[in-house]
Amino acid sequence: MERKCYNEASKCLNVDNMLARCVLFSGVKPEEIRGLMTCMDGQVLHYSKGEYLLRAGDKIDSACILLTGGVIAEQVDYWGNRDILQEIRPGELFAVNYAINEGEVVPSNVVAIEDSCVLMIDADRLVKVCDRGCACHNRVKDNLILMLSTRNRALTQKLRHLSKRSTREKLISYLTEASINAGKKEFDIRLDRQQLADYLAVDRSAMSSELSRMKNEGMLDYKKNHFTLYVRAEE
Amino acid sequence: MERKCYNEASKCLNVDNMLARCVLFSGVKPEEIRGLMTCMDGQVLHYSKGEYLLRAGDKIDSACILLTGGVIAEQVDYWGNRDILQEIRPGELFAVNYAINEGEVVPSNVVAIEDSCVLMIDADRLVKVCDRGCACHNRVKDNLILMLSTRNRALTQKLRHLSKRSTREKLISYLTEASINAGKKEFDIRLDRQQLADYLAVDRSAMSSELSRMKNEGMLDYKKNHFTLYVRAEE
DNA sequence: TAATATATGTTGTAAAAACAACAGAAATGA
DNA sequence: TCATTTCTGTTGTTTTTACAACATATATTA
Numbered sequence: 001m002e003r004k005c006y007n008e009a010s011k012c013l014n015v016d017n018m019l020a021r022c023v024l025f026s027g028v029k030p031e032e033i034r035g036l037m038t039c040m041d042g043q044v045l046h047y048s049k050g051e052y053l054l055r056a057g058d059k060i061d062s063a064c065i066l067l068t069g070g071v072i073a074e075q076v077d078y079w080g081n082r083d084i085l086q087e088i089r090p091g092e093l094f095a096v097n098y099a100i101n102e103g104e105v106v107p108s109n110v111v112a113i114e115d116s117c118v119l120m121i122d123a124d125r126l127v128k129v130c131d132r133g134c135a136c137h138n139r140v141k142d143n144l145i146l147m148l149s150t151r152n153r154a155l156t157q158k159l160r161h162l163s164k165r166s167t168r169e170k171l172i173s174y175l176t177e178a179s180i181n182a183g184k185k186e187f188d189i190r191l192d193r194q195q196l197a198d199y200l201a202v203d204r205s206a207m208s209s210e211l212s213r214m215k216n217e218g219m220l221d222y223k224k225n226h227f228t229l230y231v232r233a234e235e
Numbered sequence: 236m237e238r239k240c241y242n243e244a245s246k247c248l249n250v251d252n253m254l255a256r257c258v259l260f261s262g263v264k265p266e267e268i269r270g271l272m273t274c275m276d277g278q279v280l281h282y283s284k285g286e287y288l289l290r291a292g293d294k295i296d297s298a299c300i301l302l303t304g305g306v307i308a309e310q311v312d313y314w315g316n317r318d319i320l321q322e323i324r325p326g327e328l329f330a331v332n333y334a335i336n337e338g339e340v341v342p343s344n345v346v347a348i349e350d351s352c353v354l355m356i357d358a359d360r361l362v363k364v365c366d367r368g369c370a371c372h373n374r375v376k377d378n379l380i381l382m383l384s385t386r387n388r389a390l391t392q393k394l395r396h397l398s399k400r401s402t403r404e405k406l407i408s409y410l411t412e413a414s415i416n417a418g419k420k421e422f423d424i425r426l427d428r429q430q431l432a433d434y435l436a437v438d439r440s441a442m443s444s445e446l447s448r449m450k451n452e453g454m455l456d457y458k459k460n461h462f463t464l465y466v467r468a469e470e
Numbered sequence: 471t472a473a474t475a476t477a478t479g480t481t482g483t484a485a486a487a488a489c490a491a492c493a494g495a496a497a498t499g500a
Numbered sequence: 501t502c503a504t505t506t507c508t509g510t511t512g513t514t515t516t517t518a519c520a521a522c523a524t525a526t527a528t529t530a
Contacts, residue, residue, distance in 0.1 A: 032311060077397065077411040078464045079407070079466065089317065097387045101388060104388060127377055127380055138364065145376070148385055148387055150336055157342060162394065168516095173312065175309070181340060183292065194477080194478095196439070206517050207517095210516095212479065218313065231315075361498090402487070427506095427507095437487075440489080440511095441488060442487095444487095444510075444511090
């Protein structure tokens with residue numbers, strides 16, 4: 001695992017444009033990125049395939065952006081069962097929540113599945129606006145707030161569905177939300193059946209059965225991704 | 236529902252000290268709060284018991300802090316079934332994620348269960364640091380990042396457990412995390428059985444049975460809130 | 471268009487969870 | 501200390517879900 005500062009590393013990597021397309025740097029011009037990296041002291045670390053970037057239990061002080069390669073977050077339980085939580089692709093920001101809140105430990109391993117370059121940005125430098133008071137640093141901070149807030153919404157939403165005990169209740173929660181978002185009782189959903197089942201953490205075929213039971217009961221109608229909800233008198 | 240600016244309303248409410256204890260205003264002196272409220276144009280709204288602060292589907296541009304009284308967030312599905320998601324107490328910040336991301340609709344109703352006073356802060360004014368460049372405004376922004384990040388961690392963590400399909404897997408996920416946090420295989424948990432069951436969205440007695448099954452299999456031992464995990468060879 | 475692949479729905483069976491009812495342990499308080 | 505309440509564990513029954521295997525519908529592509 002070798003370490004370089006961003007401005008040196010970027011000579012070979014040529015990732016300025018890629019970074020400029022990240023939400024975190026939205027509104028920052030590619031040519032401003034290098035200045036930003038100086039003031040945030042961005043460091044680029046190289047990991048070989050199979051090497052661990054983070055291990056469950058670590059405490060960290062830097063947020064990470066994957067520049068090249070690929071890494072995954074994996075959860076390994078006490079008894080050794082492994083579960084892949086997430087695949088992280090170039091341009092994605094990760095570990096930021098644990099870097100900002102330094103006391104908290106990282107809950108999962110992060111491991112390189114290809115040779116990878118990772119940009120590390122110290123959370124304090126990311127959050128505290130530097131003395132030079134550069135406008136783009138403030139912009140990054142605003143972007144960070146937006147990203148955290150967006151993620152928060154998505155998580156809250158999913159959690160509302162997953163907190164329901166039965167498949168039917170999960171479906172009702174999901175479909176109600178889709179209907180609220182659409183602003184009407186007829187709407188399309190973005191997920192296919194398998195994706196929806198995965199999202200709601202249920203079996204696909206069992207979910208299909210439940211949907212058709214609900215259709216028989218007159219609660220709703222659907223064809224593929226198009227749903228219609230019906231209020232009806234209790235029989 | 237009547238509306239006043241903060242500095243006027245606070246004459247009767249006397250909530251400067253309470254606000255100063257909120258995480259959002261941590262590090263801001265009580266006497267600075269009023270200046271901050273001027274520059275953020277904080278408005279205080281009064282709602283009578285039963286009145287709706289927000290309805291599912293609304294778009295909003297202000298974050299809310301409950302000053303006095305009590306409100307709840309409730310989810311009502313398309314078929315009219317009501318579910319209380321959250322009780323909000325004085326000092327708590329809510330709706331901030333939907334205010335920051337203006338395009339998104341609020342997914343649940345918020346209704347006053349007592350006569351309540353609510354401080355509304357326009358999200359743009361909260362996030363954009365004002366021209367006067369007051370230090371405490373920047374401090375509030377830092378606090379907001381910390382709050383969003385903390386909440387993000389809690390949600391991610393809960394979601395990791397709830398994404399598991401079976402009670403056993405949920406328990407394994409929860410206990411593994413507790414063990415990682417403790418840094419050893421022996422630890423106390425903060426929740427009692429009913430709270431843990433609610434957190435994992437399973438039935439308490441079924442969860443108790445599962446725990447004792449796991450104990451019989453030699454995976455772990457426990458007494459009340461004290462748990463010990465055992466690695467053991469497959470029999 | 472035919473052939474193939476993919477997505478969705480259906481059914482019966484096995485497994486798991488919820489539910490209900492109760493017993494015993496621990497905590498609380500008079 | 502005893503009575504009462506709260507918490508936890510246990511058991512049997514019912515309900516729900518997962519699972520597997522297959523049927524049908526839809527989409528894709530040769």
